[in-house]
Amino acid sequence: MSSKTTSSGNGRGSANPRVTLRTIAEVTGLSLSTVSLSLRGGTTLKQETRDKVAEAAKKLGYIPDRAGVRLRTGKTNVIALVLDGAEDSIDFARQMIQGIGNAIKGTRYHLTVIPEFERNLSADTIRYILDNRTADGVVITHTGPRDKRVQMMIDADFPFVSHGRTEFYTPHPYHDFHSEVFAAMAVERLASKDCKRVMLVIGDDSTTNYHNIVTAFHKATARAGIEARILEGTQGASPAEMRKIGLELAAEANRPDGIICDSEMRTIALVGGLQEGGRVLGRDLHLIYKQTSGILPTLFPDLDSIREDVFAAGGELTRLLLRRIEGDDAESLQTMAEPQPHWRS
Amino acid sequence: MSSKTTSSGNGRGSANPRVTLRTIAEVTGLSLSTVSLSLRGGTTLKQETRDKVAEAAKKLGYIPDRAGVRLRTGKTNVIALVLDGAEDSIDFARQMIQGIGNAIKGTRYHLTVIPEFERNLSADTIRYILDNRTADGVVITHTGPRDKRVQMMIDADFPFVSHGRTEFYTPHPYHDFHSEVFAAMAVERLASKDCKRVMLVIGDDSTTNYHNIVTAFHKATARAGIEARILEGTQGASPAEMRKIGLELAAEANRPDGIICDSEMRTIALVGGLQEGGRVLGRDLHLIYKQTSGILPTLFPDLDSIREDVFAAGGELTRLLLRRIEGDDAESLQTMAEPQPHWRS
DNA sequence: CACATGTTATGCAACGTTGCAATTGTGAAT
DNA sequence: ATTCACAATTGCAACGTTGCATAACATGTG
Numbered sequence: 001m002s003s004k005t006t007s008s009g010n011g012r013g014s015a016n017p018r019v020t021l022r023t024i025a026e027v028t029g030l031s032l033s034t035v036s037l038s039l040r041g042g043t044t045l046k047q048e049t050r051d052k053v054a055e056a057a058k059k060l061g062y063i064p065d066r067a068g069v070r071l072r073t074g075k076t077n078v079i080a081l082v083l084d085g086a087e088d089s090i091d092f093a094r095q096m097i098q099g100i101g102n103a104i105k106g107t108r109y110h111l112t113v114i115p116e117f118e119r120n121l122s123a124d125t126i127r128y129i130l131d132n133r134t135a136d137g138v139v140i141t142h143t144g145p146r147d148k149r150v151q152m153m154i155d156a157d158f159p160f161v162s163h164g165r166t167e168f169y170t171p172h173p174y175h176d177f178h179s180e181v182f183a184a185m186a187v188e189r190l191a192s193k194d195c196k197r198v199m200l201v202i203g204d205d206s207t208t209n210y211h212n213i214v215t216a217f218h219k220a221t222a223r224a225g226i227e228a229r230i231l232e233g234t235q236g237a238s239p240a241e242m243r244k245i246g247l248e249l250a251a252e253a254n255r256p257d258g259i260i261c262d263s264e265m266r267t268i269a270l271v272g273g274l275q276e277g278g279r280v281l282g283r284d285l286h287l288i289y290k291q292t293s294g295i296l297p298t299l300f301p302d303l304d305s306i307r308e309d310v311f312a313a314g315g316e317l318t319r320l321l322l323r324r325i326e327g328d329d330a331e332s333l334q335t336m337a338e339p340q341p342h343w344r345s
Numbered sequence: 346m347s348s349k350t351t352s353s354g355n356g357r358g359s360a361n362p363r364v365t366l367r368t369i370a371e372v373t374g375l376s377l378s379t380v381s382l383s384l385r386g387g388t389t390l391k392q393e394t395r396d397k398v399a400e401a402a403k404k405l406g407y408i409p410d411r412a413g414v415r416l417r418t419g420k421t422n423v424i425a426l427v428l429d430g431a432e433d434s435i436d437f438a439r440q441m442i443q444g445i446g447n448a449i450k451g452t453r454y455h456l457t458v459i460p461e462f463e464r465n466l467s468a469d470t471i472r473y474i475l476d477n478r479t480a481d482g483v484v485i486t487h488t489g490p491r492d493k494r495v496q497m498m499i500d501a502d503f504p505f506v507s508h509g510r511t512e513f514y515t516p517h518p519y520h521d522f523h524s525e526v527f528a529a530m531a532v533e534r535l536a537s538k539d540c541k542r543v544m545l546v547i548g549d550d551s552t553t554n555y556h557n558i559v560t561a562f563h564k565a566t567a568r569a570g571i572e573a574r575i576l577e578g579t580q581g582a583s584p585a586e587m588r589k590i591g592l593e594l595a596a597e598a599n600r601p602d603g604i605i606c607d608s609e610m611r612t613i614a615l616v617g618g619l620q621e622g623g624r625v626l627g628r629d630l631h632l633i634y635k636q637t638s639g640i641l642p643t644l645f646p647d648l649d650s651i652r653e654d655v656f657a658a659g660g661e662l663t664r665l666l667l668r669r670i671e672g673d674d675a676e677s678l679q680t681m682a683e684p685q686p687h688w689r690s
Numbered sequence: 691c692a693c694a695t696g697t698t699a700t701g702c703a704a705c706g707t708t709g710c711a712a713t714t715g716t717g718a719a720t
Numbered sequence: 721a722t723t724c725a726c727a728a729t730t731g732c733a734a735c736g737t738t739g740c741a742t743a744a745c746a747t748g749t750g
Contacts, residue, residue: 020706031730036708046728063477067421068706070412071735078457083442090640093439097428101460110479112423112457115446132408134455239643269643295435298584298614299644365736376700381738389698413736416705 019060027056039064064108077108079321080135082125082149083115084142088203088263091293092141092310096163099314100139109136109322119206123148130156137321139163143174145208161321161333163313164208173324173333175316177308179209179262180216182339185306186260186288187220189343193286195258197227201270202262203235213262229256239269246273261289264296271300282345291342307340364405372401384409409453422453424666425480427470427494428460429487433548433608436638437486437655441508444659445484454481454667464551468493475501482666484508488519490553506666506678508658509553518669518678520661522653524554524607525561527684530651531605531633532565534688538631540603542572546615547607548580558607574601584614591618606634609641616645627690636687652685 017023024035030053038045038053039062056062070076081100083093100111112135116122126149129135136159140149143164153160154170161173183200190198200217204210214230221228234242246269249255261267267289271281281287282302291297291305320333362368369380375398383390383398384407401407415421426445428438445456457480461467471494474480481504485494488509498505499515506518528545535543545562549555559575566573579587591614594600606612612634616626626632627647636642636650665678 018706021708022706032706033708033730033732034728036706037729040708044728049728061476065416065706066477066479067412067415068735069708071410071416071705071737072707072709074735076412083439083446085443087436087439087639090435090638091432093442094428094432094437097438097458098430098460098462101428101458102462110457111459112455113442113446114456115443117443117447131406132411134411239639243643243646265640265643268640272644272646293435294432294584295610295613295640298588298610299617301588301617363736366738367736377736378700378702378738379698381736382699385738391698394698410736413705414738416707416735417737417739419705 018065019062020065021062023060024053024056024062027060028052074133076134076136078110078112078135079104079137079139079318080129081111081113081139082122082141083113084119085116086142086204088265089292089310090264090295095292095310096141096314099311099316100318101314102311103315103318103322107322123152125149126152130158137161137325139317139321142204142207144206145211147208159321159324161317161324163317165212165334166208171330171334173320173330175313175320175335175337177209177313178336178338179213182262182290182306182308183213183216183260184220185339185341187217187224187226189288189304189341190258190260190286191224191226193258195226195256195286197229197254197256198258198260199229199231199256200260200262201231201234201266203237203266204263205232205235209262217260226258234266237266239265242266242269243273243276246270247277248273250274250277250279255285257285259285259287261287264289264291264293267296268299271303290339297342302344304344305342307342308337309340313337363410364407365410366407368405369398369401369407372405373397419478421479421481423455423457423480424449424482424484424663425474426456426458426484427467427486428458429464430461431487431549433610434637434655435609435640440637440655441486441659444656444661445663446659447656448660448663448667452667468497470494471497475503482506482670484662484666487549487552489551490556492553504666504669506662506669508662510557510679511553516675516679518665518675520658520665520680520682522554522658523681523683524558527607527635527651527653528558528561528605529565530684530686532562532569532571534633534649534686535603535605535631536569536571538603540571540601540631542574542599542601543603543605544574544576544601545605545607546576546579546611548582548611549608550577550580554607562605571603579611582611584610587611587614588618588621591615592622593618595619595622595624600630602630604630604632606632609634609636609638612641613644616648635684642687647689649689650687652687653682654685658682 021032021035025032035053038050039057066077104111114125116125129138130152138153138160140160141163143150143162143166145167147166150162150166150168150172154168154172161175163175165174165176187198198221202210202213218228250273261270279285288304288306289296291307292310316335324333366377366380370377380398383395384402411422449456459470461470474483475497483498483505485505486508488495488507488511490512492511495507495511495513495517499513499517506520508520510519510521532543543566547555547558563573595618606615624630633649633651634641636652637655661680669678
């Protein structure tokens, strides 16, 4: 039928010889260019031709070669997740990855994950991606108010989305948990339980969320006429130290009767300490934590919590990023996730 | 000086024009081929030439274009992690990824992660990678005795490494936690605490580890002359159900006085149920769990545990895989991780 | 001087893709 | 018949890299 290399023996040791545009061209008797154009929906082609190409492509199971496309167009069809090393939110990484993976299922995109070992090296990671055009877009988490990674990508006009807002003037895509609402909800709930002295336990003051929560906490406690207290400087605290803090707190005369905790890891440690100190949650004091994993509800079935759905966040971040890559403008790509209260009793 | 396109204005909108072999060729006055050859350590080149090229490459910050290399050689410089959706081991995904990331730091490899949503779709994932040569090697976890993914990759002679052994005749690279030792250690420890009726709580009977642990458990209990019992069929059990099981167990007349649990998630739920049922661990009964995350030691500081270092496993898996990709043969790429006991009191 | 022998460097083609300029075919208008 | 407009298709070059076959040069040998 056709001219050369009909089926086997094209050099590569693989079982079935790779299907390329050339294969389809030979099968259909069309030229490479036509096949390529047709597959990308060229409107100048005859309908008959387009059908023929589409059919052949499907039958042969053609999938564009990533290297070819990338070399020619510069498009990598890769999105990169910069994975923060923090383990405050238990199961955060897994859920985020699953969420992203779910959202790119069926698309041409692949996910590459770049674990971050030290926060202050994160600029290097971004620099590398920017310089080597190693992805079409980036997802970052644990965003700070003046996050240098954000700054770099804005400057380079590179598509990205952040989990968390920033304070930059130039708008950029983000998806964020509404921590102000979280704080307000939690305070109101504690107020309704007749708490008078409420403490906020919060770490990682490098994130924007930190500031948002603190501000909202103060506003809400003021409104409710409740004494507010913040346990700060615990971002580096180990679980053991955190537990000790809980133990000390349990012994304090003027201890809080309501606690709001924004980290699961800290919640576990703190509760451990409080219980060891003889305090019974739900009686001596109330605690509300921000829930992201399935573990804490199992562990503390009676504790109130407010949920952030990290799997959904991963999906949303991805959708925003893909639209950004397509060229949508930043202003239209900013969404918030509403906290979901889970009150017990 | 040189002929064409000296510095700027090469079309791409980027700030600094991309450094390619061509750039180095122009700077050094050598040909493309020579530069390429030199950078790959061609021994036929004069030392002077090699130095000149190396110096220029370093000064310009040359990094080979991935698409170019991939197109020409078929090498993707990518390793793929197929991420099982199981959340038995808390923090497993994050540690595994960090471990792999740490091991490829400084190499040309990137990590792509493919989340698995349904186990029975895992063959499709592998098929895709195999057909499209989308990675140079694959890491799989939660390996089964006759794992079809392993079978496929063996058949295709494709580089991979499994976290977990198999029963296949053809050898393949693996790194595995020594669960037989784990079971034996745990039983001995319980025996030394005068336990008489020991129960093994274990889920996911699709993994090889399941069988290894069960066998070793029976052997060890027989040797110690202890009554053995296995709580089976809990692989699909939700934390709530698991907790209920713990509660029921606490009320049982002939309840075990020693429990071995191979999953953190199940440990948490089970302990919750046991405690709710009024049992005090360390007094009424002893429990030893397999520890992978930092959470459980915080939560249960008094419980004995045996640790598997997932971060280290990720690193080892990667090293094995890379050596496999380099062509080392499978037999030499099989290693075991020794369980690390953490006895309290 | 012609020729073989190394040593060192290079030209060319190819991997799979796409964008553009150019070509062919078709029918209608001059 | 020639030209024109339009529709449909195609050839060519290029993206960055590497392997092979060849070239250029110096040196030694008959």
